[in-house]
Amino acid sequence: MTNNDEICVPADVFDAVCAKADAAAQAQRGLAQADTEAKNELLTAIADALDARADEIAGANALDMVESKEAGMDAGKLDRLLFDVPRIAAAANGVRHVATLPDPVGEIVRGYRLPNGLRLQQTRVPLGVIGMIYEARPNVTVDVASLCLKSGNAAILRGGHAAERTNAATLAIIRDVLADHGFDRALVDTVDEYGRDGATAMMEARGHIDVLVPRGGAGLIQAVVRNSKVPVIETGAGNVHIYVDASGDLNKAIPIILNAKTQRVGVCNAAEKLIIHRDVAAQYLPAIAQALIAADVALHADESAYDIIANAGIDCVSEGENLLAATAQDWDTEYLALEMGVKVVDSLDEAIAHINEHSTGHTESIIAEDYSAIEEFTKRVDSAVVMVNASTRFTDGGVFGFGAELGISTQKMHARGPMGLREMTTTKWIGYGTGQVRR
Amino acid sequence: MTNNDEICVPADVFDAVCAKADAAAQAQRGLAQADTEAKNELLTAIADALDARADEIAGANALDMVESKEAGMDAGKLDRLLFDVPRIAAAANGVRHVATLPDPVGEIVRGYRLPNGLRLQQTRVPLGVIGMIYEARPNVTVDVASLCLKSGNAAILRGGHAAERTNAATLAIIRDVLADHGFDRALVDTVDEYGRDGATAMMEARGHIDVLVPRGGAGLIQAVVRNSKVPVIETGAGNVHIYVDASGDLNKAIPIILNAKTQRVGVCNAAEKLIIHRDVAAQYLPAIAQALIAADVALHADESAYDIIANAGIDCVSEGENLLAATAQDWDTEYLALEMGVKVVDSLDEAIAHINEHSTGHTESIIAEDYSAIEEFTKRVDSAVVMVNASTRFTDGGVFGFGAELGISTQKMHARGPMGLREMTTTKWIGYGTGQVRR
Numbered sequence: 119m120t121n122n123d124e125i126c127v128p129a130d131v132f133d134a135v136c137a138k139a140d141a142a143a144q145a146q147r148g149l150a151q152a153d154t155e156a157k158n159e160l161l162t163a164i165a166d167a168l169d170a171r172a173d174e175i176a177g178a179n180a181l182d183m184v185e186s187k188e189a190g191m192d193a194g195k196l197d198r199l200l201f202d203v204p205r206i207a208a209a210a211n212g213v214r215h216v217a218t219l220p221d222p223v224g225e226i227v228r229g230y231r232l233p234n235g236l237r238l239q240q241t242r243v244p245l246g247v248i249g250m251i252y253e254a255r256p257n258v259t260v261d262v263a264s265l266c267l268k269s270g271n272a273a274i275l276r277g278g279h280a281a282e283r284t285n286a287a288t289l290a291i292i293r294d295v296l297a298d299h300g301f302d303r304a305l306v307d308t309v310d311e312y313g314r315d316g317a318t319a320m321m322e323a324r325g326h327i328d329v330l331v332p333r334g335g336a337g338l339i340q341a342v343v344r345n346s347k348v349p350v351i352e353t354g355a356g357n358v359h360i361y362v363d364a365s366g367d368l369n370k371a372i373p374i375i376l377n378a379k380t381q382r383v384g385v386c387n388a389a390e391k392l393i394i395h396r397d398v399a400a401q402y403l404p405a406i407a408q409a410l411i412a413a414d415v416a417l418h419a420d421e422s423a424y425d426i427i428a429n430a431g432i433d434c435v436s437e438g439e440n441l442l443a444a445t446a447q448d449w450d451t452e453y454l455a456l457e458m459g460v461k462v463v464d465s466l467d468e469a470i471a472h473i474n475e476h477s478t479g480h481t482e483s484i485i486a487e488d489y490s491a492i493e494e495f496t497k498r499v500d501s502a503v504v505m506v507n508a509s510t511r512f513t514d515g516g517v518f519g520f521g522a523e524l525g526i527s528t529q530k531m532h533a534r535g536p537m538g539l540r541e542m543t544t545t546k547w548i549g550y551g552t553g554q555v556r557r
Numbered sequence: 558m559t560n561n562d563e564i565c566v567p568a569d570v571f572d573a574v575c576a577k578a579d580a581a582a583q584a585q586r587g588l589a590q591a592d593t594e595a596k597n598e599l600l601t602a603i604a605d606a607l608d609a610r611a612d613e614i615a616g617a618n619a620l621d622m623v624e625s626k627e628a629g630m631d632a633g634k635l636d637r638l639l640f641d642v643p644r645i646a647a648a649a650n651g652v653r654h655v656a657t658l659p660d661p662v663g664e665i666v667r668g669y670r671l672p673n674g675l676r677l678q679q680t681r682v683p684l685g686v687i688g689m690i691y692e693a694r695p696n697v698t699v700d701v702a703s704l705c706l707k708s709g710n711a712a713i714l715r716g717g718h719a720a721e722r723t724n725a726a727t728l729a730i731i732r733d734v735l736a737d738h739g740f741d742r743a744l745v746d747t748v749d750e751y752g753r754d755g756a757t758a759m760m761e762a763r764g765h766i767d768v769l770v771p772r773g774g775a776g777l778i779q780a781v782v783r784n785s786k787v788p789v790i791e792t793g794a795g796n797v798h799i800y801v802d803a804s805g806d807l808n809k810a811i812p813i814i815l816n817a818k819t820q821r822v823g824v825c826n827a828a829e830k831l832i833i834h835r836d837v838a839a840q841y842l843p844a845i846a847q848a849l850i851a852a853d854v855a856l857h858a859d860e861s862a863y864d865i866i867a868n869a870g871i872d873c874v875s876e877g878e879n880l881l882a883a884t885a886q887d888w889d890t891e892y893l894a895l896e897m898g899v900k901v902v903d904s905l906d907e908a909i910a911h912i913n914e915h916s917t918g919h920t921e922s923i924i925a926e927d928y929s930a931i932e933e934f935t936k937r938v939d940s941a942v943v944m945v946n947a948s949t950r951f952t953d954g955g956v957f958g959f960g961a962e963l964g965i966s967t968q969k970m971h972a973r974g975p976m977g978l979r980e981m982t983t984t985k986w987i988g989y990g991t992g993q994v995r996r
Contacts, residue, residue, distance in 0.1 A: 147913075151936055230958070236947050238957065245969050246939075324783075328969055344763070344786060349970045370992040377994035474586075496987045497590055500685075508675055508990025517995070518677065518986075519669070530684050530767055530983040531788045532971040544969040547957075548935045551947025553809040555816035556956070 127319045131312045135274075135319035138307045139326035142247045142272035145302030150244050150270045154221040156299075161217040161264055164295045168210040168260065171291050172203045178287035179256065186254075186280045194384060201256035201284050209260040212522065216264040219521040222540040223270045237550040242543045244270030246328035249320045251342055253334035254280035259288050263306045265524055269542040274327060275308045276317045278334075282310050321346035329532075333525050336452060351532060353525035356386035356480035357452045358510045361469045361495065362406075364397040365488035370507050371402065372409050374485060377509045380413045384454045386526060387481050387513040391449070391459040393469045399423065399462045404430035407460070411440050415456045418444040422462035449476045466491050470498045477501055479528045481513040502528055502535040566758045570751045574713075574758035577746045578765035581686045581711035584741030589683050589709045593660040595738075600656040600703055603734045607649040607699065610730050611642045617726035618695065625693075625719045633823060640695035640723050648699040651961065655703040658960040661979040662709045676989040681982045683709030685767035688759045690781055692773035693719035698727050702745045704963055708981040713766060714747045715756045717773075721749050760785035768971075772964050775891060790971060792964035795825035795919035796891045797949045800908045800934065801845075803836040804927035809946050810841065811848050813924060816948045819852045823893045825965060826920050826952040830888070830898040832908045838862065838901045843869035846899070850879050854895045857883040861901035888915045905930050909937045916940055918967045920952040941967055941974040 149157075168175070179201040186199055201209075225242040232238060248271045252258045259277055266273040277285040285308060293303040309316030320327060324347040332342035336355040343352050360378055362371050378389035394403060399422065407417060407427045411434055419427055419441060427441055435441050448459045449472070463469045473482055483505035484495040496504045503513045513536065515523025520538025527533045533541035588596075607614070618640040625638055640648075664681040671677060687710045691697045698716055705712040716724040724747060732742040748755030759766060763786040771781035775794040782791050799817055801810050817828035833842060838861065846856060846866045850873055858866055858880060866880055874880050887898045888911070902908045912921055922944035923934040935943045942952045952975065954962025959977025966972045972980035 147937065147939075232951075232956065232958070236951060240974075347783060349788070349968070351970075367992075373994050374992065381995055498586065500586075501985070503986040503988065505988045506990055508988050508993040509995050511995035512671075512675060512988060512993065513986075517671065519671070529788070531790075534983050535679075535986045544973050546940070547942040547952075547974045549942065549944045549947050549951060551945055553806075553813065554947040554951070555812050556820055556948050556950035 127315050127322055131315040132319045132322060135309050135312065135316060136323050136326045138304070138309065139247050139249075139274055139323055141302075141304035142274055142307055143326070145304040146244065146246055146270070146272035149267070149272065149301060149305060150223070152270070157221065157268055157270070158217040160295065160299045160301065161213050161268060163299060164264065164292055165210040165213040165217075167291050167295045168206055168213065168288070172206040174291070175201060175206050175284060175287045176203050178283035182281055182283045191280065195254065199254050199256070199280055199284075205257065209257045212261060213264040216268050216522050219268065219539060221268065222543050227545055234554050235552060236554050239548045239550070240545045241548055242540070243546045245542055245544050247272045247274060247326070248542065249274045249276075249323070249327040249330040249348065251276045251317050251320065251330065251332045251338065252278060253338060254278035256281045256284040256288060258333065259285050261522065262524065263292050265522055265539060265542060267305065269539045271542055272305045273307070274320060275306070275310075276320060277308065277310055279313065285310060318345075321348060324348050331525060351525075351527050351537070352529040353527055353537075354386045354480075355452055355478045355528065356388070356526075357391065357450065357476060357478045358387060358389045358480055359391045359393055359473045359477060359482045360389050360510065361393040361473065361482065361484045362395060362398065362402060363466060363484060363486035363488060363491045363495075364395040365491055366395075366398065366402070366485035367487055367507075368402050368405060371485045372406055374483065374507070374509050375406055376409055376413060378483065378511055379410065379415055379458055380456065381509070381511055383456055387510050388454070389458065389483070389510050390451070390453055391461065391476075393461050393463055393472060394423070395466070395469070396422070396462050396464050400426055403427060403460070404432060407435070408432045410458060411435055413456070415458050416440040416442060417458055417460050418442050418448045419460040420444050420462060423460040427460070452478070466494055470495060474498075474500050480526060481505065481510040483508060483510050502526065566754050566761055570754040571758045571761060574748050574751065574755060575762050575765045577743070577748065578686050578688075578713055578762055580741075580743035581713055581746055582765070584743040585683065585685055585709070585711035587741060588706070588711065588744060589662070591709070596660065596707055596709070597656040599734065599738050599740065600652050600707060602738060603703065603731055604649040604652040604656075606730050606734045607645055607652065607727070611645040613730070614640060614645050614723060614726045615642050617722035621720055621722045630719065634693070638693045638695070638719055638723075644696065648696045651700060652703040655707050655961050658707065658978060660707065661982050666984055673993050674991060675993050678987045678989075679984050680987055681979070682985045684981055684983050686711045686713060686765070687981065688713045688715075688762070688766040688769040688787065690715045690756050690759060690769065690771045690777065691717060692777060693717035695720050695723040695727060697772060698724050700961065701963065702731050704961055704978060704981060706744065708978045710981055711744045712746070713759060714745070714749070715759060716747065716749055718752065724749060757784075760787060763787050770964060790964075790966050790976070791968040792966055792976075793825045793919075794891055794917045794967065795827070795965075796830065796889065796915060796917045797826060797828045797919055798830045798832055798912050798916060798921045799828050799949065800912070800921065800923045801831070801833040801837065801841060802905060802923060802925035802927060802930045802934075803834040804930055805834075805837065805841070805924035806926055806946075807841050807844060810924040811845055813922065813946070813948050814845055815848055815852060817922065817950055818849065818854055818897055819895065820948070820950055822895055826950050827893070828897065828922070828949050829890070829892055830900065830915075832900050832902055832911060833862070834905070834908070835861070835901050835903050839865055842866060842899070843871060846874070847871045849897060850874055852895070854897050855879040855881060856897055856899050857881050857887045858899040859883050859901060862899040866899070891917070905933055909934060913937075913939050919965060920944065920949040922947060922949050941965065
């Protein structure tokens with residue numbers, strides 16, 4: 119799926135996917151009226167069934183794992199594909215947790231009485247049918263299903279070829295519980311049987327699917343964003359920057375940079391770039407680079423940073439191995455690895471301009487003690503989340519107190535930043551009158 | 558511009574439109590930091606300049622009017638195109654009114670302290686560059702410019718060929734005031750000089766324009782929705798229903814139906830369909846039809862409604878003239894004229910199902926006294942606004958207390974219903990820390 123591919127879905131696949139989405143929409147109208155207790159009981163029953171039938175899922179997953187290993191999948195991806203009994207138990211506990219979260223549906227967002235007596239209420243309602251296109255991470259199937267059901271939405275899923283058996287086994291259990299509880303199985307469905315055509319059909323299914331959420335690598339997300347006729351919420355990709363201001367405290371900078379870069383490497387809120395003010399570069403960079411290199415991070419440094427790091431007498435630094443000259447391409451690269459771009463800037467303005475040009479708009483952090491520098495940075499950096507003297511790793515629905523998240527929105531429309539249950543809703547205005555007409 | 562046209566923009570036009578959008582984005586970064594007082598002074602100065610130089614606009618408009626008349630434009634469209642000195646004065650007063658509205662930028666939407674001490678604030682910020690594609694209504698140019706500037710956004714406009722001279726004269730004045738007040742002229746710009754290619758280039762300008770808002774007829778809106786690679790907020794089209802329940806009060810129904818259908822005919826919140834419960838159809842329809850026919854409304858009635866109306870002895874009813882047999886197509890038609898579809902249903906369920914199938918999701922109203930019928934209708938009808946015993950004409954940003962509106966969103970994402978200044982913003986999370994790292 120590249121940006122230039124012609125979109126061409128076989129008509130029978132398109133019709134079948136639309137039929138699934140329409141059945142989901144029909145079923146969603148029932149779910150939208152269900153009260154919170156009924157939805158929570160449903161989620162608890164799904165969690166119990168996942169535990170009780172974990173062997174079915176783990177067995178299917180073992181087959182998927184064998185096939186992917188034989189196909190040469192790398193270790194990182196294999197680890198994400200693994201869905202064994204302990205991981206299934208963890209996912210089931212996640213579902214139980216979603217059951218404990220507040221239900222956003224029915225919240226009165228605003229409400230007031232007009233001068234003519236008409237009583238207006240803006241009320242939170244589900245979005246409808248949420249389409250999810252993701253890569254081979256079977257836990258996402260469970261997460262998305264539970265978040266969609268709790269927020270009153272139906273879900274149409276395309277989970278990636280490598281996890282097809284695992285996802286099918288998981289969905290069979292979820293759909294059995296739906297039926298047992300008097301809900302329609304169509305509430306959670308997959309288009310995996312149609313392969314890539316299924317995903318493409320979802321992107322064409324405007325009027326059948328209300329919103330499409332791609333979750334995975336930058337290539338997947340961009341393909342969906344560019345080709346979808348269904349409204350998309352863009353998630354994920356994080357070319358995340360940390361800027362150390364001239365007023366920054368080195369004792370805060372080192373642990374924050376280390377944490378943001380190395381605490382978990384393959385995640386969207388991990389830092390990818392270090393920008394440092396020239397006034398403190400010579401003083402701070404040696405200690406920062408030393409800490410990063412000791413943590414096995416390779417540095418892609420601009421000319422100024424390279425000179426400082428190469429000549430600082432750092433242990434184990436090795437030019438061409440863990441100290442490299444940055445190329446223009448580095449500034450736009452999300453490494454998702456133990457690598458980091460390092461750039462020296464002459465001013466706060468230059469730092470902000472560089473970030474606004476190269477960031478994916480996910481998260482940036484400033485290390486500073488100067489009040490005005492912090493005000494400028496937080497106001498002018500145009501990203502979903504801006505941290506001050508804190509790790510970028512905090513951009514997370516769980517950390518933000520949402521209980522769970524569908525993903526991190528890096529776009530400006532609808533939702534921006536971590537998306538929890540509330541972000542999976544829209545609103546409806548209801549006006550209660552007594553015969554009012556417009557004059 | 559039809560749905561099946563290949564999109565093909567000359568490269569030089571695409572580059573020129575992107576350059577305008579990028580200049581607007583650069584200028585918007587300055588405006589985003591302007592405080593409310595500075596923005597209000599700017600708006601007041603724009604209003605004064607529009608008044609002082611009204612003759613320039615009116616002169617340009619006179620030329621547009623002559624050309625459109627010669628081209629055979631109909632009277633309704635000519636009236637919308639007219640922008641004479643009194644109308645310019647009204648638009649200028651609209652700008653002064655926007656200056657009095659609360660500024661949404663900077664509002665703290667949510668804020669709390671995490672257990673680790675990180676202080677999180679979800680803060681309202683402008684969307685960025687808003688693209689507007691609209692038909693020949695010159696007042697929209699003034700409205701959109703003032704709403705965008707007040708909410709900290711830049712605007713790229715495509716205003717329709719017929720109003721090109723009028724819009725150019727209006728924009729010249731607005732841009733002069735921007736420059737006089739130390740703002741960048743690029744904040745409000747037009748692509749009218751590129752004709753249709755300009756509009757198409759805007760739809761392709763993903764990454765340059767943040768959101769596109771089409772405003773006008775259903776054809777224009779659908780063309781933008783289907784072809785745009787830039788996120789679109791769908792506005793407007795209103796196949797609006799009024800349902801008279803078996804429990805409805807005829808004394809409320811008649812004035813509400815008359816008001817919703819006839820108070821203003823060519824607007825999106827005007828009623829287009831009347832659905833009535835069979836239990837009261839024979840009793841209520843004669844009086845309702847009499848009132849509508851007396852107001853020159855032609856009725857497209859289904860078989861049951863036709864029989865009742867034809868045999869009720871109504872004054873001036875004339876089969877084939879103001880009483881017509883409804884066709885399947887009628888249920889999906891937004892007449893925007895003195896015409897109304899009339900349908901008899903056997904149940905509330907049938908009414909809700911019909912509405913959810915045929916409505917454009919704008920506004921529907923129920924006339925009822927039964928509590929459970931009202932609860933069912935307001936919960937299950939999937940539209941932006943649901944009225945109870947009130948005219949559908951109340952769906953309006955001004956009526957809702959927003960002070961002004963960019964349009965009425967009929968989609969579920971981002972904003973739904975009337976869009977005021979708040980709906981022209983997104984949010985940014987800011988986390989204030991003291992060295993926090995993730996464990």
